[in-house]
Amino acid sequence: MSNLKLRVGIILGLIAASIWALAPRTVVELKRGPNGEPVYNIDSLPVLDTTRRVPLREGLDLQGGIHLELEPDESKGAIANRSDAIDRALTVVRTRIDAFGVTEPVVQKVGTDRIIVELPGVDDPARARSIVEQSAFLQFQIVDKTQALDKVIPRIDQILKTKGIGSVAASPGVAPANGVAGLFSAPTDTGAKAAGTQKGAEKGAEKGAPKGAAGAKAAGGKPDSSAPADTGALAALTGGAFSKIVQQGQMPGEYYVAKSDMGTVGRYLAIPDVVAALPPGKVIRWSSDSVSLAGRTYKAFYVLDARPIATGENLIDAKPMSDPTEGTLVTFQLNREGGRRFQIETGRHIKDYMAIVLDTLAMGRPPVIEGAIGTRGQITMGGRDLQAAQDLALVLRAGALPVPLKVVDMRAIGASLGQDSVRAGIRAGIIAVTLVIVIMLGYYRFSGLLAVGGLLLYVLYTLAVLAGFDAVLTLPGLAGFVLSIGIAVDANVLIFERIREEMDHGKTIRTAIDEGFRHAMSAIIDSNVTTALTAAVLYQYGTGPIRGFAVTLIAGILASMVTSIFVVRTFFSLWLARTRGTQALSI
C-alpha cells in the first residue's frame, strides 16, 4: 500500500514537474505583424517584444526564418589557411548578426570550412545575405576629445522640439540623468602602445613583449575623469529629448544609452536636420559591448574622427599574448606604408583614445594611445582574460585579411507558411488523439479509459521533456509526434492482450494483471530500444528539421515507456485496491 502511495506520488510529481516545465513564461521575441511577418523599425532592424508563452522552441520551418550556410569564396583566389579564414569570417558574421538584433540567432562553424547562420523570424533573404556576404572593413579611428557632440546637443534638442518630439517623447523609466555616468566606475581600460622601442620594431628583431614598457602605467589606470561630472548639468540645462536619454561616459567622446533607447537615438540621429547639425568631420559609432548596471543594460557610442588613421589593408597580423607584467595583450603588425602613417598619427594623438571599428561597430572600449606606434604595436587588455585578447586579435586579423564568403545553402521559410504548418499539425494531432481515444475506449472499455489517461499523460510528458531540454520542435518533429501518439498505445495494447490471455487461462484478475505486465515487458523494451537506436542515428546524421524529428521521437519513446509501464500499471493497482478484486475487469 505504501508502495502504491509512492507510485501515485511519483506520478503526481511528474505531472507537477511537467506543468512547471510548460508554464508560460516571459520571453523576448520578434514582434510579429498580422501575418506573422516581423516588424521592422525605422532603421530596418527587427523590433523585439516581450510576451508570455509556453516555452516550446519552434524550428525555422515553423516560426519562419532564414537558414544560411556559408563557405569561403575561393573563386577570386585561393585562401591559404582555410581554418583561420573561417574563424576570421565567423567573427565578422557573428558581430554583424549580433548587431542585427534577432533573438536566438545561431552562428556556428560546422566542420572545418563552413558557417551556419540561422535567423529565426526574419523574412528577407536578400538582406540577410548581404549582411553576411559583405566583406569586413576595419578602421582605426581617433575618439573625439573636443566634446564636439556636447556642443551641438542643445541644437539637436532644439531641432527635435521643432519637429514636435519634445521632452514628452523621452521614454519612461530612464534612469535619472545625473549620476549614471558616475555609476560606471573604474572601468578596466585598455592601452595601445608601440611594441618595444621604435628602432627595434623597425628592424623586426624585437621579441614580442618589451620589458620596462615605459609609460605603460596608463593601461588600466583611470581615464580622463574631468568629463563625466557635467552630464547631469547638461541634461538639466536643456531638458531636451536627446540629452535626456544620452549620458556622457568616462572618456571624452563616449556616451551611454540605455539599450531600450537605442532605437530612439538611432532614429533621432537619422533625421536629416540632425544629421546636418552633427559636428563635421566626425562619425558616431555604436560599441559592440554593452554594460549591465542596476538591472539595466547600457550601450555606448563613440564620436570619432571620420578619417581613419589606418585601415585593415595596412594591417599584416595580430596575435594574442600573455605577458607576466602586463597581463594579456594583443600585438599587431602594420605594413611599411601603414606603419609610417600610423607613427605620425599616433605621435600626434598621445593620450587620446583609438577606436577599432569593424564595419560600423566600435569593438570594445577604445584603448588609450601611450606613445607613437610604428609598424609594431600592442594593445594591453587591462586585466581582461586571454579569451578577450583572442577575440580582439581575431577582429584585427579579420580586417587585415577579409574572407569573401559565398552562400552554399539558403532556406527561407515565410512566417505565414510556418503558421499554416503549425495550425495544420495541431489539427492533425487533435484528430489523431481523438481517433486513438475512440478506438481504445471502444475496444478495451474501462481498461481503455486507463490507457487513455496514460496517453494524455504521455502527451504532457513528451511536451515537457521537449521544453525541459530546450529542444527545437520542427515540422517533421510535429509529424513524428502525431505518429507517436498512434504508436504509443502499442505498449498498452500488448499488455491488455496479455492480460486477456492470462484471464483465459483461468487466472484471477490480480494475477492476470501481474502476469500481463510481466510478460509484455520484454517485447516492449526490445521494440522501444530498436526505435530509439534508429532515432539516435537520425540525430547523428540529420540536419535541422530532421534532428527535431529525432529528438521528438526520443522524447516520445521515453514518455511512452514511463506511461505504459509505470503509470497505467499504477492505475490498475489503484483499481485493484479499491475493488479488492471482487469486481470483474472490463478489458
Add this chain to the structure above:
Amino acid sequence: MIRIFHGTHYDFIKAWRIMAITTVVFIVIGIGSLLVRGLHYSIDFTGGTLVQLRFTTAPDVGRLRSALDRGGVHDAEIQAFGSDKEYTVRAQGAGSTAQTGSADAVALQVEGVLDREFGHDSYRVVRSEAVSARVGGELRRNALIAILISFGVTLLYLAIRFEWRFGVAADLATLHDILTTLAFIKLMNIEISLTVVAAILTVIGYSMNDTIIIFDRVRENLRRRRREPLYDTLNRSVNETLPRSVMTHLTALAATLALLIFAGEVIRPFAWVMAFGIVTGTFSSIYVAAPVLLWIERRWPREAAQGGGASARAESRRAVRTEPEGRAAKVPAGGAAPLA
C-alpha cells in the same frame, strides 16, 4: 469484452509462396523502374533552387512558365502546391549558380521575373530554398550512411537480444521493407526529400518493432512447447499476437491518416511513406521474417548452430533451445514442406 481475431488458427505460413511471388513482383516492377529511370530527388539532394509562391489570385500557369523562360530561368518545374494559388517553381540551376557564386542567385532571378510579369504585390514568396550541388551531395551521402548505420545497429541489438537466426530473419524482413518502400516511392512518384528519408527510417524502426513482437512470442512458445514443430510454433505465435497486431496497426494507421489528410502538403509525402510502411511492415513480419526463420532452421538445424556457435551465449541457448536433434531435422519434412 469485445474481441477481434481471438483464438484464431489461421495457417498464415502456408500462403508464403503466393505472398513471396506477389511481393517479389512488386519489388521487381518498382526497383526495376527505379534503376531504369532513377528516383525523383528533392533539391535537398540534387542541389538547385525551389521557390514557393502564394498568389493573391490564381495565376495563369502558362504565362508563369513563359515569363520564367523569357527571364532566363529555363526548364523550371512548376507545380501547384495544395491550391491553385500556390505554386512551387523548381529550377535545377546548379550549373548556373556555380558560376554566379551564390546559391540563391536563381531565387532572386525568379523574383525579378515575377515582379516584372505579375507585379510585386500580386504574390508572396513563402518559401525559398537554394542548395548548392556540393551540399546536396553531402546530404545524400549522410542519408545513405544513416540508413546503413541504423540497419547495422538494429542487427547488432537483435543479435545480442535474440539468437543470430532471429536477427538474420528480422533484418531480411527489414531489407524487404526498404525495397518495397522504395518501390512504392517510385511508383507513387514521391520526391525523396530529407523528410522522406526520415519516414523511411521510421518505417525501418516500426517494422523491426513489429517483427520483434512476433519473435518475442516465438521465443516464448519455443521454450514452452518443446515438442511442437517450428512451423506450428510460428503460426501459433502469429495467431496469438494477431489481436495486438490489428489494434496497434489500427491506431498507428489512424494517426498516419490524420497526418495524411489534415497535416498539410509538406507532410503529405512523409505520411504516404509511413502509411505504406505500416502495411509492408506488418506483411514482412509474417511473410518474410517467419519463412526465413524456417528456412534457416532447415539449413542449419539448431544443434549444428550450437556446436559451431561458441558465441551463442548460455542464456540464449537456454531460451531458444527446443527440439532434440532428430526432431529439428524432421521439421522441414513435416510442416514446412513447401519450403523445401
